[in-house]
Amino acid sequence: MTGSPAPAAPFASGMLLALSSAFFYGVQISFARMAANDGVTGPLIVGWRTVLMILLALGVMAVLRTGPAVPADERRAVAGLSLASAFVALCYVSSVAYIPVTVAAVIFYTFPVLIVLSGPWVDGRPLTGPLIGVVLLAFVGVVLVVGPALSDLDPLGVALAAGASLSATWQFHAGARARKTGTTAKLFWVQVAMLPLAVVAAFASSGTVSPSSFAFSPLAVALTIGLYVVALALQLPAMARVAPAAAGLAFCAEPVISAVSSTVLLGERLSGIQYVGGLLVVAAIIANVVVETRAAPLRAVAAEGGE
Secondary structure (H helix, E strand, O other), X not given: OOOXXXXXXXXXXXXXXXXXXXXXXXXXXXXXXXXXHOOOOHHHHHHHHHHHHHHHHHHHHHHHOOOOOOOHHHHHHHHHHHHHHHHHHHHHHHHOOOOOHHHHHHHHOOHHHHHHHHHHHHOOOOOOHHHHHHHHHHHHHHHHHHOOOOOOOOHHXXXXXXXXXXXXXXXXXXXXXXXXXXXXXXXHHHHHHHHHHHHHHXXXXXXXXXXXXXXXXXXXXXXXXXXXXXXXXXXXXXXXXXXXXXXXXXXXXXXXXXXXXXXXXXXXOOOHHHHHHHHHHHHHHHHHHHHHHHHHHHHXXXXXXXX
């Protein structure tokens, strides 16, 4: 079954949500690095963040008098979204134990390309020259921003990063099919799927699941968790409003924002080529908006003619 094309207004709001989500994801990673520098491991933060988000989702549902129910025709999509999100987190976090973070980022951010290439088989959207050009431009920009040193790579690390990319592709396609399920319900099920993986990863990295080490960097931990919650809450509705390819391209802004935030917050420096890469990503996102805006009326006319 193919999804119907989104009108211009939902597309615009969806892109705004996606870009806002990418911004908060990009900034929170700098605070995660601050926490790591103070001895607080990432998996431990993820584990307790997952517990907190489950409680938060339950609290919101209690206040709104709703529940985590999912429409019968979207249960498969929400299950796929939840499992894919869990595998993205597990594979991506695990990959950096074997390969440099920059290399893992480049491999992971092949997912917008995979979304575009899988589109004809998953949602029936045809491959077009402009779309292929835009996604390749964005990927080149990401490569320039993170500047990897591709040497002496551990095959396991490469496989894990590739697994994260494939899972992200699945995540965006599944999210686009869960349009009727509420954001809170999605958030709840994503975290339920992630909880067992997060607990195992936290214990493996820290030898404990106690949050006592949070006292060494309370502000950085709080901002890491808080910004992630905001980012995920924005990402889930974004994936239901715009096509997977468009949403994936919007998230190419995340490593650019991460690089800029690390410069501002951590004192790291960007090279000239990284600035060029960032501009290419921005150009790709703008080009994608233009392409989608022009193509939407044509797809709407075609859809009406096919009815």
